[in-house]
Amino acid sequence: MxxxxxxxxxxxxxxxxxxxxxxxxxxxxxxxxxxxxxxxxxxxxxxxxxxxxxxxxxxxxxxxxxxxxxxxxxxxxxxxxxxxxxxxxxxxxxxxxxxxxxxxxxxxxxxxxxxxxxxxxxxxxxTKFPLEPAEEEVGKVILVLLRQAIPVSNSVNDLELEAVRLAALTLKITSPSAVLIEKRSIKCLHDKATDTDPKKKILKWLFYLLRKYGEIIGRYQDHDSHMQCDETRADDFGTPEPPKEFKCPITMQVMHDPMIIASGKTFEQFWIERWFNEGNQTCPITHMKLDNLFMTPNSILKELI
The missing domain is CATH 1.20.1270 (Substrate Binding Domain Of Dnak; Chain:A; Domain 2)
Known part of the structure; x- marks a missing residue:
């Protein structure tokens, strides 16, 4: 055989x-x-x-x-x-x-x-082979940016930066080492592709984006991961407090399943469901009546947490 x-x-x-x-x-x-x-x-x-x-x-x-x-x-x-x-x-x-x-x-x-x-x-x-919506959305955003054919430049372009930021957060390219690994992966694919392979040009463009915005991504993530560093206090063992944005506004505990409601605020799923199940139709923070009681997973925040 x-x-x-x-x-x-x-x-x-x-x-x-x-x-x-x-x-x-x-x-x-x-x-x-x-x-x-x-x-x-x-x-x-x-x-x-x-x-x-x-x-x-x-x-x-x-x-x-x-x-x-x-x-x-x-x-x-x-x-x-x-x-x-x-x-x-x-x-x-x-x-x-x-x-x-x-x-x-x-x-x-x-x-x-x-x-x-x-x-x-x-x-x-x-069987169905599920896609992760956040990853699919990032792919569409990057493809839209690619089709716009923005001229290569050393100056920061807001459209490019926003797309790269979204991709970095969703795909966890959020540290200098992660950016380096991603660059190496792109270069490996580029080197393996033949000169006539259409993807070679796309890979070169992706490498250009990372080379241009990689340092900004790293600074952004460092800031995001350590936000309020000067304002938080360490406990007796030197453990820093998690950022406020990571905590559910109802319990002030770090969230595991953050959900966005119609007011734009994010809460831990268990507690916001309990709030609604008790008959409340307002936002616990703004106290304004909500147009609907729909909840959407905050996937980017969950990955950051």
Missing amino acids: KNNCAEVVELRYYCTIKVHRLMCLELKKFIDRISEILPAIESARPRCTSGIQALCTLKIAMDKAKLLIQHCSESSKLFLAITTERIVSRCEKIQKTLVVSLSQIQNMVPLLLAGKISGIARDLKH
Whole structure:
């Protein structure tokens, strides 16, 4: 079989997935399930051309899945964000191939094994690979900026800076070391691309943005992480108080699930839900009547916390 099928790629990167984590972990879940029964499939496969081809197709699709997860673990965060549609397309193609090959194999193996294969194929066919809205939005913002083709310049451009700030906060490129790692990831992709590859120009532009605004991002994050440093007091053990913005205005405790309400204020989900469940229709801080009681996750603040 080794002569006909590609060697299985070792998957070591799922713990460090940079972008599209939810989608990659969902894909990995099925790779793990298939891997558990793969030895049984190899032992039970019929000695026929169609059986060997189906198993080869299955293994190749599994390798592609692992390489996709590895790509989302090693690649540039900015590049991953702007290529979201392509990542989704690759994931869906892998999904389809796995379902087809599993469905073919289940007709060639003993009943009990066929039942296990059928269950995996059914679950895989109906699964959805979730995107993280904040990452998807960042990708769109960066793509819009790219299409505006703002001339290269050493002077700060507000549109560029705002887009880079949003991307940095969402993708956690918020320290000098993170900026350096991102630069290296972009350069690695750039060096591997051929001269005729369209992405080479895009990677060069992303590197330009980081080189231009990387220091500003670092200063912004340092300020954000240590805001009110002069105003906060350390306790007896020298532990500084968290920034006020990290605390729920109701309990003054650091938030775990910050939610934005219609007034624009952010609260811990448990406490603002309790406020509304008690019949209140006003903001606990402004005391103004709210137009609605909708809550939206403050994903950027949660990542900062």
